Every structure is written in structure tokens, then in C-alpha cells.
Amino acid sequence: MKIISALSVLTFSFALSAMATPSSVVPSSKVQRKPFNEDVLGKNSVMCLLAQKMEVHGHRGLGGFPNNTLSSFRAGYDAGADVAELDLQITADNHILVAHDAVPNVGTERCSLHGKSLEKTSLRELPFAEASQIRCGDRLWTESFTDSIPELSAVFAAFKDRKSLAGKPVRLNIEIKYFKDQVQYYPPQDEYLNMILKVIRDSGWSTDRFFVQSFNHDILKVLKSKAPDIEFVPLIWDARDALKAALDVGSSIVTSGFPQLTPEVVYQIHQKNVRVISWTPNSVEELKWVIASGADGVITDRADLFMQIRRELCE
Template sequence: MFSPTIQKMKKIALFTLFSAIALTTTAQTFEIEGHRGARGLMPENTIPAFKKALDLGVSTLELDVCITKDKQVVVSHEPYMNALYVSKPDGTPVTKEEEKSLNLFQMTADEIRKYDSGKRGNTQFPQQQKQETFKPLLKDMIAACEAYIKEKGLKSVHYNIEIKSEEKEYGISQPNTVEEFSDLVYQEIIRQLPANRVILQSFDFNVLKHWKKQMDAGKYKKIVLSALIVSKSPANTFKDLGFLPDVYSSYFKNLTKEQVDACHEKSVKVIPWTVNEIEEMKQIKALGADGLITDYPDRAKGI
């Protein structure tokens, strides 16, 4: 028999061990997603930005995709050339007046590549490094990131791919149907990545409904589906979708503890966007969220 003192010491040691394991597990499972790569530090949605995010140890690369005139999947947040940071082939800045006329859906992949996305920087992100770069095709972005992971001996990551779709833009800045848009993206993804490393997100619930239908029919492999919303409650999100998404992704300022609990009761993860200040990151983690999306993956180390 152990003396009471030794038994007490053993209990303390075990408690310390289990506490350490719990903390480690929490740290490992809290997902940090690099928004548009690492927009706060490098030109958004470009290969340099994604490599920077990988260097900073993100668990997921978050990105946006649009479709070109020649039906290529291009990595871009807007379906046009944003005047904030894009320069024309002759080096002059794209103006606000002309940006919407530079519609990616009416431009070939080769034409898009001639526009620079980084040498001017972005005044909204003063820390962003200025660098000549361009909007890559999804297939090239994935290939570059996978090669970089292998070269650097990094852990594999997930890809959170947002289909930039709006009903009013069907047939204007994107394909006529979400079915065509989705098929083009799915085919590109599945050629290069295992389905269990892919998240598909969208604000357009028609897109998510199509993916769910295709997966249920066995036409698409099972991929995590994330519902992007601004302020819609979990209950209304689930009702409007007609099914439970894998992830509820709301604007972080509108997220509440009650919403987190409501999602977790139904085994739906909560990963809000876009959280950039360390104190706000801590607050989101304290709510019980499963992760967050940020322009500054370097700051996430502070939590």
C-alpha cells in the first residue's frame, strides 16, 4: 500500500498529465485558416501568399475561385480586376471606373495572367509585402503548394475553396448555372487532392445544395461543406439549406456563444471569418469556436 502522501502525489501527477494532454489536443484541433493565403502579409490569393501561410503553420489554406472565358478555374476573390491592387499589362493601375469591365469570365486565362496583383501593394493592408505576381489557376496553385509542402517537410493542409457565386451574376460574371460552375471546380480539385483534404464553402446556398445532392448521389466524393453567412442564425441557415452543413461560418462580430452551442448540439463545426486582432481571436476561441479564418496567421500564434 502507498502512503497517503505518495497517493496524493500520484493524483497530482496524473491530473497534470491529463491537463497537458487536454491543452495539447485543444491547440491541435483549433483550426487556423489563412484567408486568401495570408492577405495581411502578402498579395491576396497568390502563390506567394499561400506559401507564406504554409510557413506560418496554418492548418487550412482559404481561397476563392472564379471561372475564365476558356473555362479555367482561377483563384480570385472578385470576378473582375480589383482597382485596389491590380495593374494592367502596361503597368498602369486599374481604375475604379474600369474594374468591373475587366470581367474574368470574359477573359482567357492567358489574358488574366498578364495583370499584376501585387507590385502596388494594398493600402488596406500596410504590412503586405509588395511583389510582382498574378492570379494563378487553381491547378497551378495546388501544385505549387503541394510541392512546397514536400520540399519544406511541412504537414499537409486542407484547402477551403470558396465558389464566388451570386444569383444576379449567373451568366454574367460566372457560368449560367451553379451545376456548371461546380463541376468545373470539382473536376479540378479531385484531379490533385484527396477529398478528405477539401472544404467547399459558399454564400450561395444553391451551390451548397448542388454539392450535397451530387455527393448523396455518389457523383461527387464526400467533401466538407461550409455555409458562409453574415448574420443568419444557425436554425435559419439549416432551414434554408435543407440539410446540416459540416461547418457554420459566420462573420465573427455576429457570432454568439448561443450560436456556437446550437451548432455543436448538431455536430456542426463553427469557424468564423475574418478575425485579425489577437484579442478578437482570443474572444472567438473563448466562445468555443472550432477555429477561425484570418488575414494574419502570424498573429494567431498569440492565442
């Protein structure tokens, strides 16, 4: 199969535009076009055009801040993110929290309660009155700057009137975690999904300002039957399987890992009118890889670095 690069697609578009120029506007006798190649426009110009059309999702906010906290989301928006990506967990008394792990201290002692490490206590073991007292650092609970674990409703309220640097209302990318080997951390599936939907509905946010994603594609189908007006997006690691996942769920968006994301894969996804947002490139090389793929967006810890790369490409 012939690989169609993002550059060739743009080149073709520019060629069509040139062909469509009316002779009444530019006399054909005076047109002296050179053969089009990437050097005519410039590689950075093409990358600039690709980067400018991309939406930026701050992965749990901005790297360097306690993740999934109001301070991290605020920093991400300040850096240029259009969207804050976040994760959901739940307390013993069914308050929907924003946190990546049911056990916050998995892997590292980053959260504390009443001045001591939270150790391996899960959020599901705690009532909200206690969970709201947890303080988390970026990597360790002993860091000088820590922040609390917010409720999903508090995130909606905090950023309801917030505008992005581009002047548009900021958005949310809400990830639901629910797996059969972790059911002890959640209510029964249907009950849990209804709780999440209620918080979303009560927020008053219009449905164009958020979408809901998950690696559990089965619950996305259940959610879609409950709330057909909301976009439910499959998360998937291998970009080569992204289109199939989107079509199976019935989504116009898919969020995919970046290593297998190529211009050919993106082109095939776009042919079915599906948008692809890539996660989680964080280095200059990784971010430029995703930009060159023609992806529609990026989920990154480094919204600040993406914006720097975009500015340099567009200078």
C-alpha cells in the same frame, strides 16, 4: 436559457476526469482536493487548450501579400496556417482562377496588365493567355512586389506535398461565388459547377484535404447532389443562424462571422455534432474573442498573430 461557457465545459470535463480516478491508483485517504474554480487551472491555461485545438485558415493567404496568390498562400502556411482559404473566378475561355473579385480592381487599383492598370476589366472578359499576365500587389499594382493570379489547378499542384508546421498535409478552403446579380461574370450555373468539380477531381487531392464553401446555399445543395463525398459548407454572417444553415445544407461544418459567436452559440452548434469556423477576426482582441468562444477554427488574415497569441497563452 442558462449560458454555458467554454470554461464551464472544460471545468466539467476536468471534474469528471478527477471523479473517474481509480482508488487503486490514488488512495482516497490521501486525496485532498480543493474546490475547483478557474484560478486552479489558470485562465491562460484554459485559453491555451482552446487555442491548441483550433485549426487556422489563412484568409486568402497572409495579410501583407497580394491576396489569393501562391506567394500569399505559401506565406500563410509558413506562418502556421493549416488551411489556405481562397476564392474562385473564371476566364473567357473557362479557366478556373483563384481571385476574390470578378473585377480585380474593385475598390482599389491593385492589379495591372502589360504594365498598366487593369482598370475595371473583368476576368471573364479575358482569355487565360492574357489573364495569366496580370500582376497584383497587396493594395496597388505599382508596389515593388506583385504576383500573378493562379489557376485553381496550379494551387493544387503547388501544395500537393506541402506539410503544415504541425507536420500534417496542408488543406484548402475553396469559396465559390455565384449570385444572380452577377451572372454576367460566370457560365450557366450547372456548367460552372461541373467545371469546378472537374478541376477538384483532377487534382488527385483526397477529400479530407479540402472543403467547398459559399454564401449561396442553394448551389451547395446542387453540388452535394453531384459530389456527395465532398464537404460543402455554408458561409453565414450571423453566428446565431449558423446551426440552422448547416442543418439545412446537411453539412458537418459551418463558417460564421465572429461578432455574434459566443460560447453559448458554439455549445448549441456542437450539440448537433457540427463544427464552427469563424471569419474574419484579425486583431488580438478579436482573435481572443473567438478562442474564448470555443470555436473549432478561425479564418484570419493574421495567421502569424494567431500563432503568437497561442504561444503566449501556452507559455
